[in-house]
Amino acid sequence: MSDEIILLGTKGGPxxxxxxxxxxxxxxxxxxKTILIDCGIGVSRSVVEAGTSLLDIDAIFITHLHSDHLVELGPLIYTAWTTGLERxxxxxxxxxTEEYWRSFLQAMAFDHAIRIEDEGRPDIAGMVEIHTLCDDWSAEIDGVSVAALRVDHPPVTDCFALRFDSAAYxxxxxxxxxxxxxxxxxxxxADVLVHEAMLTAGVDKLVARTGGATRLREHLLASHTQAEDVGRIAASAMVGxxxxxHLVPADDPDFGEVDWRSEVSKTWNGPLTVGRDGMVVPIGKASE
Structure with missing residues (x-):
C-alpha cells in the first residue's frame, strides 16, 4: 500500500x-492504515471509485459537526455493514458524534432489525466504537500516531485539526x-499540510447564488482562511x-488554479497543489 492522500471531495460548503x-x-x-477524514455527501461512492472497499477503512475521523463534513458518516458505515462489515x-x-450515531441508528431501526432477522447480520450497534476528540487528545492506531488541535472556526467551538505520524511521514x-x-x-x-483555503474575491459571487443564507458572507470571512494566510501557515511550519x-469557491468558472497560486505565492514559495476531486497526492513526493 502506497503512502498517499486521495482528495475525495474538495469543495467547501454543503x-x-x-x-x-x-x-x-x-x-x-x-x-x-487506511483512514477516512470527514464524510461529506457522496463520500461512500467516492471511496469506492477511488479503488478502496468500504470494508478496508481502518478508522474514520470527523473534524467537526458541520454537515459538509458529517452528513454521510452514518450512511457510509451502514453501507459498509450491508456490504459485509464484521469487525x-x-x-x-x-x-x-455519538449522539449523531445513536440518532442515525434510530432512524434506521426498521431496516436494521429486519436485516438482522432476515439476513443474519450482526448487530451494528456493537460494531462502531466512538472516541471523542478534545484538547491535547492523542492516540495510536496500529503504528500511526494521531494528535488533535482545537482550531478557530466560529461559531463551531469543537473543531479539530489532525496530525498523523507514521515511522516515515x-x-x-x-x-x-x-x-x-x-x-x-x-x-x-509536516511532509504534507492539507489546508482549507478561501479566495476572498470569490465570496460575494458565492453568497449571491446561495439562497436563504443572509449572513453567509459574514460567516465565511470570519471562519475560513484566505489563501495568502494559508501560505503563511505553511511557511511558518516549514512543511514539505x-x-x-475545502476550496471556497470551488466551482466558480471565474476563478481557477492560476488565482489560487497567485494568492498563495505571496507568502509561500514551496511545492503547492491546488486540490480537485479524485486527486491522488503521493506523500513524500511533492506535486507542483
Missing part, C-alpha cells in the same frame, strides 16, 4: 451544483479554520508540500 466539486472528504493511506470500526469525532489536515497561527506549530515539519483543500 451545496451541490450541476457541475462542480463534492463536499469535503479525504482518504489517507499511511503506515499501512469493530473506530470513529473519532468531536462531542456530539507526517501529514496534517487543518480542518475548517480562520487564520490560526498555532496551527503552524502543530504542523511543524502544501495542498489546498
Amino acid at each position: 451545496a451541490l451544483r450541476e457541475v462542480g466539486a463534492q463536499p469535503t472528504s479525504s482518504l489517507l493511506s499511511l503506515g499501512g 469493530v470500526l473506530p470513529v473519532y469525532g468531536p462531542p456530539g 507526517r501529514v496534517v489536515f487543518s480542518s475548517d479554520t480562520c487564520h490560526f497561527p498555532p496551527l503552524g506549530r502543530f504542523a511543524e515539519g 508540500h502544501l495542498v489546498l483543500h
Whole structure:
C-alpha cells in the first residue's frame, strides 16, 4: 500500500451544483492504515471509485459537526455493514458524534432489525466504537500516531485539526479554520499540510447564488482562511508540500488554479497543489 492522500471531495460548503466539486472528504493511506477524514455527501461512492472497499477503512475521523463534513458518516458505515462489515470500526469525532450515531441508528431501526432477522447480520450497534476528540487528545492506531488541535472556526467551538505520524511521514489536515497561527506549530515539519483555503474575491459571487443564507458572507470571512494566510501557515511550519483543500469557491468558472497560486505565492514559495476531486497526492513526493 502506497503512502498517499486521495482528495475525495474538495469543495467547501454543503451545496451541490450541476457541475462542480463534492463536499469535503479525504482518504489517507499511511503506515499501512487506511483512514477516512470527514464524510461529506457522496463520500461512500467516492471511496469506492477511488479503488478502496468500504470494508478496508481502518478508522474514520470527523473534524467537526458541520454537515459538509458529517452528513454521510452514518450512511457510509451502514453501507459498509450491508456490504459485509464484521469487525469493530473506530470513529473519532468531536462531542456530539455519538449522539449523531445513536440518532442515525434510530432512524434506521426498521431496516436494521429486519436485516438482522432476515439476513443474519450482526448487530451494528456493537460494531462502531466512538472516541471523542478534545484538547491535547492523542492516540495510536496500529503504528500511526494521531494528535488533535482545537482550531478557530466560529461559531463551531469543537473543531479539530489532525496530525498523523507514521515511522516515515507526517501529514496534517487543518480542518475548517480562520487564520490560526498555532496551527503552524502543530504542523511543524509536516511532509504534507492539507489546508482549507478561501479566495476572498470569490465570496460575494458565492453568497449571491446561495439562497436563504443572509449572513453567509459574514460567516465565511470570519471562519475560513484566505489563501495568502494559508501560505503563511505553511511557511511558518516549514512543511514539505502544501495542498489546498475545502476550496471556497470551488466551482466558480471565474476563478481557477492560476488565482489560487497567485494568492498563495505571496507568502509561500514551496511545492503547492491546488486540490480537485479524485486527486491522488503521493506523500513524500511533492506535486507542483
